[in-house]
Amino acid sequence: MAEKAQQKTNFPVHWVSKNARYKIIEFMLSTRSITELARILGVSPTAVRKYVKRLSYPSDEILSKAIEQAAAYEKDAIVSIIIEDLIEALGKLYGAVDERHKKEIREKLSSVIGF
DSSP, X not given: OHHHHHOOOOOOOTTOOXXXXXXXXXXXXXXXXXXXXXXXXXXXXXXXHHHHTTSSOOXXXXXXXXXXXXXXXXXXXXXXXXXXXXXXXXXXXXXXXXXXXXXXXXXXXXXXXXX
């Protein structure tokens, strides 16, 4: 467990939406208690309850801790939540801009993905 706690993630979380953050916390709570998740994240059980009630959302630091401490199968699900969140946001952006900016989005995505 100590080895697991020392692992640091370089996974970028700043752009993860509040909704995706809530989903990640709810997913992690499906296999552990509020008290256990609070201990893992280094926050109070009250903070976790606020996340669940959507009165507050996990910071970048707390979200990074969640990813670091997640089991392998949980990381897979968390990455899927984040991918879904990002694709949804990109879709909304793409639908809201003019053709020139759509072309720019396609070009930048192509350079990242390699299409």
